[in-house]
Amino acid sequence: MTTIAYKDGVIAYDSQITSGSTITYDDYEKCHEVKGVKFIMCGKTCDYTALQDAYFGAAVTKDVDASAIVSDGQELWCIGAGVEDGFWKSPIMLGATYAIGSGADHAITAMDMGVGALKAVEMAAKRDTGTGGTIRTLKIKQE
Structure with missing residues (x-):
């Protein structure tokens, strides 16, 4: 799947694509910019466009x-999005520590122990086969 972590204005994410337990690609860019909005994606790559379209109001x-x-x-x-729930979005507080994807638990634990988002994803990659x-x-502007 992937690991995406956020802490202190930095989003870190890996580039591995897997199919089951097989690594199919090791250098995929998961940050996509559409209409000035940056999407750092995880999950099935074939569903990325559908999720981005839902963000902009598509059914x-x-x-x-x-x-x-x-x-x-x-x-x-x-x-995220699904037929039953439709499109949903949940705010992430800029002062928060946050992670999603298959290695999220590893990344959150690493950030709780004091490392930044980049090191947290690197550490998640040591234990999570999807990362x-x-x-x-990606550095984001913090208000």
Whole structure:
């Protein structure tokens, strides 16, 4: 799947794509910018566009096996979508520590122990088979 972590104005995320227990790609860019909004994606890559479209108001016509941390330049959100629940978004407080994806528990524990988002994703990659490849960061504006 992936690990995306946020702490102190930095979002860190890995670049590995897996199919089951097989690594299919090690350097995929999971940060997509659409209409000035940055989506840092996790889940099935085939569902990324459906989730991004739902963010901008498209109807949710299938279960979307993807979620994202979104930076719209003003606020930070965790988003997802499904047929039963529709599109949803939950705010992430800029002063919070937050993580999503298959290695989220590892990353949150690492950040609780004092490391930043980048190191937290690196540490999650040591234990989570869905996390790996290049670890990238995105700095966001904190108000």
